[in-house]
Amino acid sequence: MKKIFDTILRKGNNIYTQNLTPHIRVYGEKLIDVHGFQYRKWDPTRSKLAAAILNGLKIFPIKSGSVILYLGISAGTTASHVSDIIGKSGLIYGIEFAERMMRELIKVVKERKNIMPIMADARKPEEYPYVEQVDLVYVDVSQPDETEIAIRNCKEFLKPGGYLMLAIKSQSIDVVKSPKDVYKQEIKKLKKAGFKIESEIELSPYQKDHCFVLAKM
Numbered sequence: 001m002k003k004i005f006d007t008i009l010r011k012g013n014n015i016y017t018q019n020l021t022p023h024i025r026v027y028g029e030k031l032i033d034v035h036g037f038q039y040r041k042w043d044p045t046r047s048k049l050a051a052a053i054l055n056g057l058k059i060f061p062i063k064s065g066s067v068i069l070y071l072g073i074s075a076g077t078t079a080s081h082v083s084d085i086i087g088k089s090g091l092i093y094g095i096e097f098a099e100r101m102m103r104e105l106i107k108v109v110k111e112r113k114n115i116m117p118i119m120a121d122a123r124k125p126e127e128y129p130y131v132e133q134v135d136l137v138y139v140d141v142s143q144p145d146e147t148e149i150a151i152r153n154c155k156e157f158l159k160p161g162g163y164l165m166l167a168i169k170s171q172s173i174d175v176v177k178s179p180k181d182v183y184k185q186e187i188k189k190l191k192k193a194g195f196k197i198e199s200e201i202e203l204s205p206y207q208k209d210h211c212f213v214l215a216k217m
């Protein structure tokens with residue numbers, strides 16, 4: 001078992017985060033004990049961030065105490081691992097507009113006090129003006145305008161020098177163009193908006209036709 005990015009453990013192609021809520025699972029994941037601490041297995045087929053780590057993400061700006069705006073938090077699968085990493089001193093503002101997902105998320109946040117669920121449309125940051133300036137904006141909305149949504153929210157809420165993590169789903173943006181051309185087109189938009197691209201990582205075999213982008217503002 002090797003420690004990566006201070007807080008994540010890796011053994012072969014398996015990664016784990018230290019469970020903030022011992023003995024409680026979020027999505028049926030395996031729990032293991034290592035040197036007296038409990039860890040949760042992080043499934044790369046269920047989480048694009050886990051897939052990006054396994055496919056070679058080198059910079060990992062999520063740390064203990066980080067404040068994060070998460071667009072498309074859904075039922076909280078990935079967010080629960082981010083919640084493990086940021087710990088009790090960090091906070092995730094989780095934006096979700098689907099009622100069914102929000103109901104599932106509520107079960108997770110009952111146990112995890114560092115996630116604040118917000119039922120809102122990520123296209124309308126004016127619906128959540130009380131969100132503070134954050135260290136990182138995480139975007140996984142699977143929408144044709146996901147890059148524009150990311151840029152708008154970063155302009156409103158990201159601290160200078162903060163990071164954007166964007167999961168680009170080519171099938172949501174253009175079903176005719178090749179995924180590579182879609183990634184290129186979306187990354188060009190980020191550069192034009194003033195972002196510096198730190199990493200672009202394709203997520204196969206864990207996620208089909210997805211590219212994970214880490215950018216700095």
Ligand SMILES: C[S@@+](CC[C@H](N)C(=O)[O-])C[C@H]1O[C@@H](n2cnc3c(N)ncnc32)[C@H](O)[C@@H]1O
Binds near residue numbers: 121
């Ligand atoms: C691919 S899923 C996210 C999965 C999640 N990030 C994870 O890894 O656990 C996309 C989510 O974004 C939500 N979504 C899409 N468009 C949205 C919008 N404009 N505002 C808020 N939520 C949105 C969907 O309802 C869905 O739950």
